[in-house]
Amino acid sequence: MLGAWGEDAGVGELKRWERVGTRTLYQRAHVVVREDALKLPDGRELAYPVLHLGASVGILPFLSQDRVVLVRQYRHLTRGFSWEIPGGGILPEERPEEAAQRELREEAGYRAGRLCRLGGFWPNNAYLDEVIHIFVGDDLVADPLPADQDEHLEVGSFPFDVALAMAQDDRISCGPTKLAILWSAVAGRARRGA
Numbered sequence: 001m002l003g004a005w006g007e008d009a010g011v012g013e014l015k016r017w018e019r020v021g022t023r024t025l026y027q028r029a030h031v032v033v034r035e036d037a038l039k040l041p042d043g044r045e046l047a048y049p050v051l052h053l054g055a056s057v058g059i060l061p062f063l064s065q066d067r068v069v070l071v072r073q074y075r076h077l078t079r080g081f082s083w084e085i086p087g088g089g090i091l092p093e094e095r096p097e098e099a100a101q102r103e104l105r106e107e108a109g110y111r112a113g114r115l116c117r118l119g120g121f122w123p124n125n126a127y128l129d130e131v132i133h134i135f136v137g138d139d140l141v142a143d144p145l146p147a148d149q150d151e152h153l154e155v156g157s158f159p160f161d162v163a164l165a166m167a168q169d170d171r172i173s174c175g176p177t178k179l180a181i182l183w184s185a186v187a188g189r190a191r192r193g194a
Helices: 096-107 160-168 175-192
Strands: 018-028 031-039 045-064 067-075 080-084 087-089 110-121 128-142 154-159
Touching (some): 045 096, 110 175
Antiparallel strands (some): 031 045, 045 087
């Protein structure tokens, strides 16, 4: 029988898994593949693979109330080019807001006069150890930084409704970009009272 929030009322209380060990299988730059040794609530032990990337940011920059900036780059896994929000990893000792500004400057050539955090999410909380913080940037001013050595980017601007359509019909395939655009659309409707 399901309770008010969908939980099974006939099952006892869920218990946490206990990490009893960990070992690194592979590391290159900020990417770590590790294997955690876990003890399950029933006493069994399990080897559990984890891809660790750490925390990162994405920023949806608005050139005006109805125009956004996206960057296009080649993505090896999809074997194609992808329109995306500027973003990347958070450096040690860097706050998410600072990382968002740095990535915006490196990838799109702008600094946001105002940042608004939409929220954070785990792209895959089963095997991927990464949290992505999503921001909207307004009041942009040109303030470029050199791009990372492995980044070859095209910067483009789109009417927001076109970017929204691209996120909905899969012309945009990047998860954080889709979420940022859809999140911004919902937040915009809430601000306008729709």
